[in-house]
Each structure stands twice: as structure tokens, then as C-alpha cells.
Amino acid sequence: MSSKEADRWLQAAEEAYPLAVRLLGEMVAIPSVAAQHREIPAAASYVKRSVEALGGEALIYDDLPGNPVVYGFFAAGPGGDADRTLLFYNHYDVQPEEPAEEWESPPFALTEREGKLFGRGVGDNKGDIAARLAAVDLLRRQPGGLPCNVKFMVEGEEEIGSPNLAPYVARYAESFAADACIWEFGYKDEGERQGLVAGLRGLLYLELVCKGADQDQHSLAGGYIDNPVLRLAHALSSLKDPNGEVLVAGFHDDAQAPTPEELEAVRQLPFDGEAIKRLYGLRLPLLTERSGKDPRVVTAFESLLTVCGIQGGYTGSGAKTLIPSEAMAKVEARLAAGQEPQRILELLRAHLDRHGYDDIQIRVLNDRQRGFRSDLSDPFVQLVRSTAEELYPDGVTLTPSHPGCGPMYDLGSVLQLPIVSTGIGWIGSRYHAPNENVRIADLKQGIAHIALLLSRFGGQPSTN
Structure with missing residues (x-):
């Protein structure tokens, strides 16, 4: 026509x-x-x-x-x-x-x-x-x-x-x-x-839960009672490095490699990092500015791991001196074609155990999308x-x-x-x-x- x-x-x-x-x-x-x-x-x-x-x-x-x-x-x-x-x-x-x-x-x-x-x-x-x-x-x-x-x-x-x-x-x-x-x-x-x-993308969505006690404790015991919020934060920081690289062993192994035609198509896509910063009011550098990777290729083909939220302790107005009894984080993995959510779940569990966080529970909310x-x-x-x-x-x-x-x-x-x-x-x-x-x-x-x-x-x- x-x-x-x-x-x-x-x-x-x-x-x-x-x-x-x-x-x-x-x-x-x-x-x-x-x-x-x-x-x-x-x-x-x-x-x-x-x-x-x-x-x-x-x-x-x-x-x-x-x-x-x-x-x-x-x-x-x-x-x-x-x-x-x-x-x-x-x-x-x-x-x-x-x-x-x-x-x-x-x-x-x-x-x-x-x-x-x-x-x-x-x-x-x-x-x-x-x-x-x-x-x-x-x-x-x-x-x-x-x-x-x-x-x-x-x-x-x-x-x-x-x-x-x-x-x-x-x-x-x-x-x-x-x-x-x-x-x-x-x-x-x-x-x-x-x-x-x-x-x-596929999706694996889960909660990581660190339970330290049956009830909150007074913060005067902070010298000898472990803090679930800090422990969970340490566990989360073990998942990625400051440049955004996922540190979970085997995390990218099963991802379907892009074809030359797919890579060429992605590299032709427009990407204006400065415009994105202005649009969303970003105050931190783009991760790809630190890693040196092409953000278009990362977005299209790399598996992504994101902490979506953290909950724990007192967050109301004023001060309350305590050690929280429990902390929880919501975490998602956006998976490339070829990856099985169940396999990624196994790798995350093994990673936490290997780094000494075997006490942290994993609650799966969605593991059915590839x-x-x-x-x-x-x-x-x-x-x-x-x-x-x-x-x-x-x-x-x-x-x-x-x-x-x-x-x-x-x-x-x-x-x-x-x-x-x-x-x-x-x-x-x-x-x-x-x-x-x-x-x-x-x-x-x-x-x-x-x-x-x-x-x-x-x-x-x-x-x-």
C-alpha cells in the first residue's frame, strides 16, 4: 500500500x-x-x-x-x-x-x-x-x-x-x-x-526475610544482639557490586545469546542518558557510566537483579531506640530468554548459603514467567x-x-x-x-x- x-x-x-x-x-x-x-x-x-x-x-x-x-x-x-x-x-x-x-x-x-x-x-x-x-x-x-x-x-x-x-x-x-x-x-x-x-523478559519475584528475634529489643543491647536490618543489608550488598554487576555465580549462564541481527537492532536504538537523567530527576550516575557497558545491550539482553524495597524497624516520626526483630526485602530478577526461574532461585539460595546467610529465608511470590x-x-x-x-x-x-x-x-x-x-x-x-x-x-x-x-x-x- x-x-x-x-x-x-x-x-x-x-x-x-x-x-x-x-x-x-x-x-x-x-x-x-x-x-x-x-x-x-x-x-x-x-x-x-x-x-x-x-x-x-x-x-x-x-x-x-x-x-x-x-x-x-x-x-x-x-x-x-x-x-x-x-x-x-x-x-x-x-x-x-x-x-x-x-x-x-x-x-x-x-x-x-x-x-x-x-x-x-x-x-x-x-x-x-x-x-x-x-x-x-x-x-x-x-x-x-x-x-x-x-x-x-x-x-x-x-x-x-x-x-x-x-x-x-x-x-x-x-x-x-x-x-x-x-x-x-x-x-x-x-x-x-x-x-x-x-x-x-522472564520474572522471578521473591522476598528475603531475616528474622533475628521473636520481638523487638531495646537498642542498648546493640553491642551484642545482631540487627536483622543490617544483616539483611549486608546480604543484599553481596548480590551486586557498585557497578551493578550481579555477583551470584552462574546467574547469566543459561541466557540465550543475542544474534548479530539482534545486537545490530539494539545498537540502532536511541539512548540519551542525559535526557533520561533530566526526565526522572536522577541524582546518581548511570550504572553503565561506571561499568562502561552499552545500556541498550544491558537492557535488552542481560539478566537484571533489583532490590525493589526494604522493610524493617521503626520508620515513624521522631525517635524510637530499638533493634528490629525482623527485616524483609523484595527482590526481582528479570530473566533473559533461555533462563529458568527455578534455576535462578537455586543459585540465589546457594549464594546466600555460601556467604554465611543460610538463616535468611526466601519466599517466592512469582516464579512462573520465562x-x-x-x-x-x-x-x-x-x-x-x-x-x-x-x-x-x-x-x-x-x-x-x-x-x-x-x-x-x-x-x-x-x-x-x-x-x-x-x-x-x-x-x-x-x-x-x-x-x-x-x-x-x-x-x-x-x-x-x-x-x-x-x-x-x-x-x-x-x-x-
Whole structure:
């Protein structure tokens, strides 16, 4: 298609926008917070009804542990290719709204101001559900109808690590079988370049607990009673050196090495360290400034170990002289493709024991996500990129592996298909934070890109 054809889809997206914003408003009004078990059945039912209202078939799978998974299906039109199927993966659950007092408008009421739409889930991930449904409806109303079959998998536990999705994928693999998959998210960077992602990290999330006594002690005994907060801090400091290098033996051993094509793609990505410092108000040097490593390569391919929080002792106002009885730290490992969370857990346990911290307990919160990368040379990956380049005038980036986590491995390995992520966000969308938002223009572009992609995809030969 020519750039004029891309412009035609952008014009058509104007017509599809009212449907998208209606769907989005109705979804945002459902506070489907997985972490708090709020309104999950209502959100799943809404997605099912929406698919059916637009002429598709829908089912709710809820016969396994965890939140329901919604299946949606739209058949290719009379002018389309019924042998081609594109799968969309999305999630209807959202993050909690806290801190609620920092929202400038009600988090569960879609609000428009200054060319943006605000509300919990507008960017992550209900806005993309709405955009994709609107694009499908737009194509169904064209002469010849949908150019291929379209399926939806919409789950309800992504924001808590998708702990129960894999069994659903395994049981219903035939239902969700497709030639390729578009993943749930995407956003424009600080240079307004549309980001595409062909891989995600795995995740191991745990708590390290150091218990020193049954109760807090007076600090006058600090000369002979060990302090769990300090002991835990020492244990944590043994995990990484000052340059950010992970010191756990074998931590990187099983990571899938990047191909030359993947390395070249990553080295072409923009990275402005000074701009990042200004954007986030960073007061410390970047770790890669000390290590001398390329931050783009580290972010894409190296396994990452992060202390997310520490709790222990008295932190209220004023002074309280005590030795805490217990300290706890939350730690995550973002794993490269090829790594098993259970193996990393074993290495962490061995590291703590070897350094004299065998008393520190490990509580596992999530050990079920593995990393995944699609082949950048796959025709579908190239199709997503080429259609995005036609539609987004400020440029496109293609990342072989995003540092974010998700159940991409569960789909890619079982369904055996290429996966690329794209979406309607921007660098200021404030995912997981108060005042989450998307720009209206980006939402319309997202509708147009999905329509353009589907129209092209229907013309590709089937790989299954």
C-alpha cells in the first residue's frame, strides 16, 4: 500500500474513534484490580459482550485456577483469507489506583482534557483492547469484510504476573491457534518514535526475610544482639557490586545469546542518558557510566537483579531506640530468554548459603514467567515494522527484547508463532501511576495501524 492508503486508514480511524472511546469508557468504569480481586468477573463478562455485540463469537474459560480468560473470534469476510489468523493478546485487569489522592480526576471515570484520555487502564491495557476492537469493526464494514480471521485472548491476571495463564494456553491451544500474534502494549518514546517489541523478559519475584528475634529489643543491647536490618543489608550488598554487576555465580549462564541481527537492532536504538537523567530527576550516575557497558545491550539482553524495597524497624516520626526483630526485602530478577526461574532461585539460595546467610529465608511470590524472543527475520515481524513505518511519520524502533515482563513465552512456545507488541501509549502515559493517560491522536493512530496491518496480513501466505 502507498502512504496515501495509510492516510485513508487514518481518516477511517476518525469514524471508528467514537466506538473506541465508548468501549474504553465502559471498561475503565469497571475497577478490575487483580491484586485486590475487584470486579474481575464483571470485566471478563464485559469483554465477552463487546465481542459479541460487534458480530464476533466469544467464550469465557473459567474451568482452571485463576481469573477467567476470554476467547474472542471474528471470521474472515467473503473477500478475506479464511486460512490466515491473527491473534491479539490483551488483559482486562489493571493496577490499583493508589495513591488515589494524586489523581486529578476520578481514576475509574474516563476523563478527557488537553487532548488526552485519563483513567486507570487507558494505556495498560484497556485502551488497546478498545482500539483493536474498533479496528476489527472498521474492517468488517469494508467491502469484502475482514481480510483474515481474528482471535482475541484477554486474560485477567497480567498485572500480578499471569500465574495461571500457562495451563489455559495448554488446554485451549487449539482455540487460540493462529499464524501470528500482536501483543498487548506499545508506546512512543521521547522522540515520538513508535516502539515495537519482539520479546519480553522472564520474572522471578521473591522476598528475603531475616528474622533475628521473636520481638523487638531495646537498642542498648546493640553491642551484642545482631540487627536483622543490617544483616539483611549486608546480604543484599553481596548480590551486586557498585557497578551493578550481579555477583551470584552462574546467574547469566543459561541466557540465550543475542544474534548479530539482534545486537545490530539494539545498537540502532536511541539512548540519551542525559535526557533520561533530566526526565526522572536522577541524582546518581548511570550504572553503565561506571561499568562502561552499552545500556541498550544491558537492557535488552542481560539478566537484571533489583532490590525493589526494604522493610524493617521503626520508620515513624521522631525517635524510637530499638533493634528490629525482623527485616524483609523484595527482590526481582528479570530473566533473559533461555533462563529458568527455578534455576535462578537455586543459585540465589546457594549464594546466600555460601556467604554465611543460610538463616535468611526466601519466599517466592512469582516464579512462573520465562523470557521469549521472536525471530527478527520472521516475515510477520517485518510486516509489523513496515506497516508501522508507513503510518508513523516520526519513525519506528524495533526492540528484540523489552525489559518488561509478561507471559509471552507461554503463548510463543506452545502456539509456535511469532509475536510483536505495539500499542497506543506514549512516554508520558504514566502506566501504573496516578493520572494514567493516552493521547487521543495516538489512539486514532493505533486504530489505523491495526487496520493497515490486518489488511496486509490477509495477503501473506499461511505458515501453519
